[in-house]
Amino acid sequence: MDKPVRTSGPVARAVRAVRRWTAVGTAVLTLASGTAVAASAAPAPAAVAGAAGSGTYQQVSDFGSNPGNLAMYSYVPTGLPAGAPLVVALHGCTQTANDYYSSSGWPKYADLYRFAVVFPQTGSANNSLSCFSWFDSGKDARGRGEAASVVQMVTKAESLYGSDSHRVFVTGLSAGGGLTADLLADYPDVFAGGAVDSGLPAQCATTLGAASGCQNDDQHLTPAQWGDKVRGSDPGYTGPWPRVAIWQGTADYTVRPVNGTELRDQWTDVWGIGQTPSSTQSLPGGTTLTTYDDGGGRPAVALYSVSGMGHGLAVDPGSGPDQCGTTGAYFLGALCSSYYTARFWGLGAAQLPAPGGLAVTGTTAHAVSLSWNAVSGAASYAVYRDGVRVDTGAVTGTTYTDTGVDTSVAHGYAVAAVDSSGTVGARSSTVSAGGSGTPAPACFTDSNYAQTVAGRAHQSGGQTYANGSGQAMGLWNTFTVHTLEETSPGFYVLADAGCPA
Template sequence: MRTVPDTVARITRLKSGKAEPAQPRNRLFALTNFGSNPGALKAKCYLPKSLAKKPALVVVLHGCTQIPADYDAGSGWSKMADEHGFALLYPQQVRDNNGNLCFNWFLSDDIGRDKGEALSIRQMIGTMVSRHKLASERVYVTGLSAGGAMANVLLATYPDVFAGGAIIAGLPYGTASTVSGAFERMRGHGIPKSRELRAGLRAASPHTGPWPTLSVWYGTGDSTVAEANARAIVEQWRGVHDVASAPAVTDTVDGQTRKVWRDADGRDRIALYSIHDMGHGLPLNVASGYGKSGPYMLDVGISSTVHIAQSWGLTRKPASGRRRKAAAKPISARVMPADRSSPRDDKIRKAIDYALRATGLKR
């Protein structure tokens, strides 16, 4: 929320015809000295000015051709972190590893537990948690496209590290080992059967549970990563969560279809969001106040950032979109009689009056 001086300055600029100063594009800073880094990755991170009690860590993995700064600006994660007091880690691919800046989600040397890129990211997480006193039981991971596939790699190889994950336009774990195979899986060709998918997940680590919760997001108009991959991810994870083949709930969220699989105790374990006609990218609702549209950042009326953060219990208060709905109550719903005003109302009225007078809009 803007303070009165901020509001005065803004109105003055608008009245004079001057544009507001540009916001810094890159809010992230480098994370260094995080371990042996066998995957030769870089890392950026973000810490809000005020961390919550037992602060969570969200690991965010960019897609091909992207860099952390652009992904953060588009997704709105650091703004969400400012409001709710959690930390962010952005692993960063480099061209020496992959010319298109894709995480190597399909190379055996990078997707095994304690190997390559997967281990590098695990080392980054350990460093962030210890260095900034974050809650080790509140670590989450999300990613888009190749980043979504690498998020699934991390969830599969280090399920003991993560409380939850969100895979956006990603792929199931362990289904390709070459570049050509990766492209085939992206097109939806040659995806293993359910039993093989589940066996690959269980073999990725010695973990016995509990397993991270999962949400999967895809656009029905995605011509880069076929819809079959989203269904395969759900099938891959149904076994470890011991949920039925049919979802327990099918509903509509912000105009889009959501299916939820629940365990025997009625807890949500897997959610599948189907975004109608959306192409390849991150689903956003810019009107929510989080993120901005751009390449692979798609304003489709539903904010994956908002819903993912809420599902992980990261929001200390309702997100912007929710607040607007709550504020839309008719005046008649107010308890206070119309002919009386509270001290809070007086303060607000005086603040507005001060702002108008200070900018010359009221005499």
């Protein structure tokens, strides 16, 4: 549903191709001579180094069981460090991974902002137009088909490139945009954000027959009904939702502009923030940006409406920092959507400095306690064990206890500050913990009040008791001080006479 077959030669150039579309699964190109030619996918791209960036673009094999029968291509900037973000970019119908790599502008920002890009590719064996199957519940649901294959690619990329699993994003054009919305609904635990370009709401259609209606008509669903389609895609999920950018041309007659409104309704309802804009501003290319903020004042949903733009991805060729891409069939000159999407996700923002003073403050057989100095401007902190992030994204103080770890083996810990946009700053130097075979006991000296706040004790009737052992510690206040030793995970004993007790 994205672009006609590219043809070459004097005869092809002399005639004008007119597309006739039905639903999504079939299309023909009717030439002026009256000959009908079936649309087909372009050949698979070969590995290319440096064609659109300074790094390496190549196919990646053996990324999993691949139930969706997809191919995986990736672009990795030269010298990309571990812990960098990861972007998944899905092409549109009749396109290939190579088309999206060459024309979307994502390699430019991968180089500038330091992240890897995965370009999944489908083909005519899956769909006659090489469309991703956003309309097939057997292929676009959690754990199934193409959706599962894409997530396997994410896992493979994290393994190969050391990508930060907390900063994985997905974007796509048209059918790729439709699958992007499905992926955000299916795997909110995998993707921190997404961008749907000329695409459709998550789970709008579950059959090919229903696809045309989604593309062309208002579905007359309430925001809550749209939101239920997301919530039903991964029942029981209670974690944070992805932040979603929506790109829609006002003159799009393939995926009508109502889809942008429906996407807005869907994701604002999921976030529970309503459909009243938090801000509206004008951007280049006749674009109006409307944002919808979460409770903390950070944009959770953004709708980019491009005046007069038809069906395609907005690009803006040039060398400026906010310019990207190559114009062509379904890569339309307006503004660089990849630039604005990356910034919406927090990529490219100035990083906070590395925290200083990281130290191990306690070790037990199964836990390591850390502390560090505060960083100005930090909204929270990210904690890494052996290069892998282990916190849940809610460390707002300057201490952290890593539990469930075997400290008879040595581990390296580092910490980074995270700003209010979610951008992770530079990592601290690494400190070592464990590795002695028999870890030293962890002892904590603090007021009874602080011990309860830290989860080492509890209070009842104004009295304080050690967790696990239940030993009495006296009044629950900030003046009475005791030393507690953690002898096993969550089990504390009084050790005022000396630690170990």
